[in-house]
């Protein structure tokens with residue numbers, strides 16, 4: 001009972017009337033196209049859907065697409081996070097309660113199910129729902145019957161449930177933490193959202209979209225991520241998936257004063273450079289010399305950015321003379337406009353074959 005009193009400031013259900021607009025889902029990779037195509041097939045069928053995937057992969061986004069592409073798209077779209085609300089309180093939140101149902105229940109509350117009547121209810125982190133509430137959820141799914149806490153009679157609600165989970169629910173069933181009957185009921189149709197490491201080719205588009213979005217939000221409309229930075233983002237591990245990428249880009253946009261964000265912003269951000277080993281991509285293929293060249297290209301591209309396009313400085317850091325740096329810049333197609341602008345003088349030096357040390361002596365002179 002104390003729990004209910006403590007929850008006096010509990011939020012009203014997070015209901016939004018469908019706008020009919022499709023959520024924007026970024027991704028042209030095979031994995032994402034296949035997923036979106038499956039959603040298109042599944043959404044119009046008015047059955048329960050289970051969305052599985054690691055945290056941050058976009059499960060809620062996919063759930064909202066299921067709603068937007070269903071015949072319920074004009075109805076309410078309600079989300080309930082099963083992990084965020086403790087057991088007893090979750091029951092009252094989901095199914096509602098009558099006035100005086102328990103201490104502190106000074107007025108009746110419409111639950112999330114009733115709010116979602118005629119629309120879609122997303123049950124996020126459904127694996128966290130306590131067993132006692134699982135039984136009640138099963139009844140609601142089977143007969144469309146909901147019983148508010150303290151109510152003598154059941155009510156009806158026409159709700160399509162889309163459940164999301166990052167857990168292996170079959171394993172949860174075996175461990176006795178999840179009802180088997182509810183599992184089968186939820187998993188009539190399953191959508192698997194791939195982890196970001198399985199569709200890395202979408203990273204440039206995702207990062208660009210987040211840069212655009214946060215640039216706009218922070219009042220700095222024209223934010224651009226440098227090619228070397230995007231390359232680095234493509235290589236990072238992203239255990240937190242798209243959400244982690246989004247947060248990383250948001251942070252860089254917030255912290256960078258320049259319109260062009262360089263690779264340095266990423267390298268200096270704490271716990272973001274999550275590559276298993278620096279410079280070694282576990283998925284890279286090709287001969288040893290091909291892989292070494294790819295590595296060399298990345299190192300040079302990073303150092304050039306870190307040195308703000310200054311070839312003398314980059315050559316010094318790399319222990320090369322400027323001429324051989326330029327040979328490599330050409331070989332790897334790293335002669336970008338910024339480089340050209342920043343170091344026009346350097347090309348002249350290079351053509352005369354000056355080493356970095358004599359060049360810097362000249363510059364000092």
Ligand SMILES: Nc1ncnc2c1ncn2[C@@H]1O[C@H](COP(=O)(O)OP(=O)(O)O)[C@@H](O)[C@H]1O
Pocket residue numbers: 024025026027053054055056057058059060061062164206242243246
């Ligand atoms: N394919 C995608 N396109 C655009 N944004 C995405 C995509 N996938 C995930 N996101 C964004 O990443 C964040 C995490 O997604 P979310 O659906 O909350 O993940 P999950 O529910 O799996 O933890 C959200 O801000 C979401 O908008």
Ligand SMILES: [Mg+2]
Pocket residue numbers: 056059060124164
């Ligand atoms: Mg989620």
